[in-house]
Amino acid sequence: MIIVLIGGLLSHIFFVTIQLIAPTPLPSSFPLTWSNDYKISGQKLRGFATTTNGQKLYVVYTFSSEQEKVNYEHTSIAGMTYLAKGEFVTPSPSAHDYAFSMSTYLTSKGATGIVEITSWTFMEKRSSPTIFLAKLRQQMKRHIEMTFPQTLVAEAQALLIGEQDQMDDELQRAYQKLGITHLFAISGLHVALMSWLFFEGLLRIRIRKEMATVALLILLPIYGVIAGGAPSVWRAVSVVELMMLLRYLKWALSIDDALAISFTGFVLLEPGVIFQIGFQLSYLAAASLVYSSFIFTQTSNWISRSFFVTFVCQLLVYPLLLHHFYELSISSFFVNIIFVPLFSFVILPFNMVALVLTYISLPLANLLFACYEPLRNGLTNVIFSIQALPFQLWSPGKPSIWLCCLAMLSVLACFYFLETKRFGHAIVVLVIPAIWIHVYPMLIVTQR
Incomplete structure (x- = not known):
């Protein structure tokens, strides 16, 4: 745990001092080398590429014809370098508080911005084990x-x-x-x-x-x-x-x-x-x-063990799932035993x-x-x-951060009570924060 905390601290320092920098201005033409993280959707090619100075960019290229699109679909462009012309564009703002955030997505990938390509010409194909595998x-x-x-x-x-x-x-x-x-x-x-x-x-x-x-x-x-x-x-x-x-x-x-x-x-x-x-x-x-291995050792057959494996995994991640997706599958606790x-x-x-x-x-x-x-x-x-x-589906909406933290603490307390075989305490400590998450939005609306 200490290693995780130290690593997290060091990564945070590195992240805020080195990674989160303003994108370097682009010249009129610049080389771009494609990674293997790209997709073709509709008439556009989208994905990540790097410049000669190591800057990682999210690149958007619009195909000029259907034949060009077919050619790219049948060829791996990982490692290919193009001399490109284009410009930075501002990431589209989220439609609402709960919508996909392009800025967060770019940050998660270590990219400094979005570049829309107006034209490019092929320069070379680089070789490496990673490119070969791509x-x-x-x-x-x-x-x-x-x-x-x-x-x-x-x-x-x-x-x-x-x-x-x-x-x-x-x-x-x-x-x-x-x-x-x-x-x-x-x-x-x-x-x-x-x-x-x-x-x-x-x-x-x-x-x-x-x-x-x-x-x-x-x-x-x-x-x-x-x-x-x-x-x-x-x-x-x-x-x-x-x-x-x-x-x-x-x-x-x-x-x-x-x-x-x-x-x-x-x-x-x-x-x-x-x-x-x-x-x-x-x-x-x-x-x-x-x-949670101690909990699993208390099971007597594979059915109960499968249930507890699903139960433990689903339970620990449920605050995070609600934070990101605003809903939780109740049936997953049972169907995963079969699937x-x-x-x-x-x-x-x-x-x-x-x-x-x-x-x-x-x-x-x-x-x-x-x-x-x-x-x-x-x-x-x-x-x-x-x-x-x-x-x-349980769909209480997106809980606040403090409610998610409370839910996570309740899950950890639930595991402790399960290990000590105090099942009543485990149910109570788990259910109360879940009920609060469910009714909290209603209380907010009532107060307004």
Whole structure:
């Protein structure tokens, strides 16, 4: 905990003294090198690029034709340098207090401003391992689109390479109502499964344990880049890497210390990441599991253990979820008992196997799809039916900061009472702040 506090302080000092500076004025023409963090939406290309002096910018380019858009869709531009002409534009203000804030988004990514490109010409293509992996990720995305059935493309891209652009809006909203969107974000679950499959596979073909460990240490960062490099991915990868490396060197390190070191390194390397919702939720959920292990040991079967894992994670992050999204899925406490094992042991492994088969034997993969697709579509219909049930969302609005802090303290107190088996105290200390959050907006309106 001390390491986390010191790291947070150092990152804050670095953040306010170095990162938050006014953008350097741009010359009439300037080189821009693209990162692998970009998206194509409509007729625009949006994403992050750096100038020659290391300034990170959010770049917006409008395609001149449909053919130009198609060319960019089929090519990875990560590492490409363009001689550009453009100008800074002011981030659009939020439509209201609860709307998306472009300024906060730029800060979270470490970018100093938005540049709209008027014209550019290609200069060169840089080479590096990261750029190569970004190109490989783009090729995998196209490969999935070409070989998977249309109804399975979005799911496969989300689960395998962390690409959620093609997720259907209506289906995504159903996932949100049920509180299972986290299953489509590559995180510790995916990294653990990939690590286990790869490690066990090497052992089965008689690779020595030490060599398998070294191979996994090399593979995990590669997988982190291919999987999209989200905070949840790098959190899981960095913790596993650190634990395996120190174990390989015969050094002891507890999982909570590894999590703290990962957190500290993350915020020191990229201070703005503390503003990213995925980063906040990922580390908070991981900490809830690490420090609630005693609660899990009190369970007698996998059903109760699954419930308490979901309960603990959802409970600890609920103040943060209300702060960012103003609603909470009540049904998530129950549906995750079914959907977490289903995705862990059926849907995710199927997509991994199917991807490998599409490279080895497309006819065999198509046979597998023919059996799986109707079942998966049936599951989608079940999801729509469940989410249509009433009273699944608690929507109290956005609580004030002090109410969120009170709710977080009540959750910590609840965990303490659960560990000491004082269940009545746990319920009372949890429910009272929740009721206050619910009725507080009504009291404010009444006073007005």
